[in-house]
Amino acid sequence: MSNTLKGAAAIVGVGTAGLGEAPGFNAMDIQALAVRAALEDAGLSLADVDGLFCANMSHTFPAISTIEYLGIAPRWIDGTNTGGSSFVAHAMSAAMALQAGLCDVALICYGATMRTGAGRMVPAAEQPTYEIPHQPRYPMTAYAMAAARHMAQFGTTREHLAEVALAARAWAQLNPDAFERGDLTMEDVLSSRMVLEPLTLRDCCLLTDGAGAVVMTRPDRARDLAQKPAYFLGGGVASYNRAISEMPDLTTTAAKDSGARAYAMAGLGPADMNVLQLYDAFTINVILFLEDLGFCPKGEGGAFVSGGHIAPGGGLPVNTNGGGLSFTHPGMYGIFTLIEATRQLRGEAGARQIPDAETVLCHGNGITLSHQATAILGSENTL
Amino acid sequence: MTASPDRPGPPPTGPDQQFQAHVADGRLWLQTCQDCGSAIFMPRILCPHCHSLSLQWAPASGLGTVYTRSVLHRRPKPGDDRPTEHAIILVDLDEGPRIMSRLPDTPAADIRIGMRVRARIAGEDGARVVLFDPEESKT
Structure with missing residues (x-):
C-alpha cells in the first residue's frame, strides 16, 4: 500500500511574488500575486482551483482568510500548520486529495511581509511554558543548541557550518531573484557578528518578504497543460515534540523517519536523488538533514559539506536557488523548495540548472526542529 | 495519584x-x-x-548534566543594563527528563557540555524558577 500515491499528482504551475521587500503590501496581497503567477504558469485560472492548502503565521485561520481574499470556494480545504514544513507536507496531502477525487486542481500557497512589516521574525504567539521563563530567543536558541551539541558530540566546527553558508551564497550568485548575491568568504562568515553562540549572523537565514504558490493536478490533466509536469513520487512526515527541550536527541531529527517514508513510497533512495532542496533556516540544518536523509553517516555532515561539496561544481547540488540563507526567507520557507525543484525538473533554472535533473528531494523543517516533511519529485522518466 | x-x-x-x-x-x-x-x-x-x-x-535529586548550551550575544543599547551575554542550557536530570534552565552565576565561557550541575529554586514569590549551579566545583 505504500506506493499508492506515487505518480498520483504533479506540480503543473509555480509562482512567486514580492521576494525581498514589498513595502506597502500585506501578506495576502503578495500571496495573491504569487497565486496568479502560478496559475498563469500552468495555463489555469482561479476559477479552476477547487482544493486549497495553506498555512502562515500572520493569520489564525490562514486557509479561510485566503479563500475570502482570493474569492474562491474550494471543495477541499487543508489548513494544517506544522510551521515552515507545512507546504512540503501539503504536497503529499494534495496528492492524496487529488487521488481521492476531493479536488481536481490543488493550490498550495504562502505569503508574508515580516521584513517591511514587523521588521523582525514574528514567532508563534504560543511558546513552551517551561522554556519562556529562561528567555530563549525563538527560533534561534533551539538551533544554536542543536549546533552546540553536534559540535560537542561529533567535532563539527564553525568552519563546517560556514561551508553551508558559502555554498548557499555561491548558488544565489547564479540566481537573479536571490536577495543576497554579494561575494562571501570563509573569513566573512567566521568573523560576522556572533548572534546566538555558536551561530553567527551568517549562519542564520535571511528575513525577507515573499510569497510562493504551487498548483497540482492529476497526471491525466497535467499532461495537457502548459508546462512539463513535476511528478509527486513520494512523501513522508514525522514529528515527536514541539519544544526543543522535549526533543529526544538534538543531533538526530525526525527527518530520519520522514525521509525513510518518502523513499519507501517513491521506491528510491538517497543515491537516486539528483538535486536536494533542504530547508536551511540555519547552517546546522543542512548538516543535520544530509545525515538524517541518508547522504552521509550521522556525525559526518560537517566533513561532507567541506570543500564546496554541496556548492556549484561540487558533488551534490543542494539548495540551488541559494536557499533561506541567501535566496529568500519570509518566515516560512518550505514552499520555495517545491518551486525550485519544479524549475530544476523543467530545465528552466538558467545559470544554476543541474543538467538532466530527473529527481529532486524537497525537505521542509517546522518550528524548532519540531516537524519534518519530505517530498520527492521527478520527471516523467521516473514514473 | x-x-x-x-x-x-x-x-x-x-x-x-x-x-x-x-x-x-x-x-x-x-x-x-x-x-x-x-x-x-x-x-x-x-x-x-x-x-x-x-x-x-x-x-528529584536535583542533580543533572548539561546536555547542550546556547549563548545570546546582545548588542548593547542605551538604557539596557542587562548583561550582553545570556546563556541558556538544557540539563539532563539524573532521573531522566530534560529541562531548559540557566547557570546564572557561571560565566557563559565556563559552561561546558557534560558538566555536572545541581538545581536550586530561585526568584521572588510568585515567580520562582528552577536554576542550576555547577556541582563539580564543590567537594
Whole structure:
C-alpha cells in the first residue's frame, strides 16, 4: 500500500511574488500575486482551483482568510500548520486529495511581509511554558543548541557550518531573484557578528518578504497543460515534540523517519536523488538533514559539506536557488523548495540548472526542529 | 495519584499547578509513572512513555548534566543594563527528563557540555524558577 500515491499528482504551475521587500503590501496581497503567477504558469485560472492548502503565521485561520481574499470556494480545504514544513507536507496531502477525487486542481500557497512589516521574525504567539521563563530567543536558541551539541558530540566546527553558508551564497550568485548575491568568504562568515553562540549572523537565514504558490493536478490533466509536469513520487512526515527541550536527541531529527517514508513510497533512495532542496533556516540544518536523509553517516555532515561539496561544481547540488540563507526567507520557507525543484525538473533554472535533473528531494523543517516533511519529485522518466 | 477534574473532594489542580506549587515551596519534584517507572517533565496528566494515568509526585535529586548550551550575544543599547551575554542550557536530570534552565552565576565561557550541575529554586514569590549551579566545583 505504500506506493499508492506515487505518480498520483504533479506540480503543473509555480509562482512567486514580492521576494525581498514589498513595502506597502500585506501578506495576502503578495500571496495573491504569487497565486496568479502560478496559475498563469500552468495555463489555469482561479476559477479552476477547487482544493486549497495553506498555512502562515500572520493569520489564525490562514486557509479561510485566503479563500475570502482570493474569492474562491474550494471543495477541499487543508489548513494544517506544522510551521515552515507545512507546504512540503501539503504536497503529499494534495496528492492524496487529488487521488481521492476531493479536488481536481490543488493550490498550495504562502505569503508574508515580516521584513517591511514587523521588521523582525514574528514567532508563534504560543511558546513552551517551561522554556519562556529562561528567555530563549525563538527560533534561534533551539538551533544554536542543536549546533552546540553536534559540535560537542561529533567535532563539527564553525568552519563546517560556514561551508553551508558559502555554498548557499555561491548558488544565489547564479540566481537573479536571490536577495543576497554579494561575494562571501570563509573569513566573512567566521568573523560576522556572533548572534546566538555558536551561530553567527551568517549562519542564520535571511528575513525577507515573499510569497510562493504551487498548483497540482492529476497526471491525466497535467499532461495537457502548459508546462512539463513535476511528478509527486513520494512523501513522508514525522514529528515527536514541539519544544526543543522535549526533543529526544538534538543531533538526530525526525527527518530520519520522514525521509525513510518518502523513499519507501517513491521506491528510491538517497543515491537516486539528483538535486536536494533542504530547508536551511540555519547552517546546522543542512548538516543535520544530509545525515538524517541518508547522504552521509550521522556525525559526518560537517566533513561532507567541506570543500564546496554541496556548492556549484561540487558533488551534490543542494539548495540551488541559494536557499533561506541567501535566496529568500519570509518566515516560512518550505514552499520555495517545491518551486525550485519544479524549475530544476523543467530545465528552466538558467545559470544554476543541474543538467538532466530527473529527481529532486524537497525537505521542509517546522518550528524548532519540531516537524519534518519530505517530498520527492521527478520527471516523467521516473514514473 | 494526579488529581482528576472528575473526582469529588477539594477543588483539584492540574499537573502544571502542582509542579508550580512544589517550586513555590522551594522543591523540585517530578511526576513518576507508577506503571512504567519513568520520571516525567514537563508535567502532564498522562505518561508520555506508556500513556498511564497513574502518576505520583516524588522529590528529584536535583542533580543533572548539561546536555547542550546556547549563548545570546546582545548588542548593547542605551538604557539596557542587562548583561550582553545570556546563556541558556538544557540539563539532563539524573532521573531522566530534560529541562531548559540557566547557570546564572557561571560565566557563559565556563559552561561546558557534560558538566555536572545541581538545581536550586530561585526568584521572588510568585515567580520562582528552577536554576542550576555547577556541582563539580564543590567537594
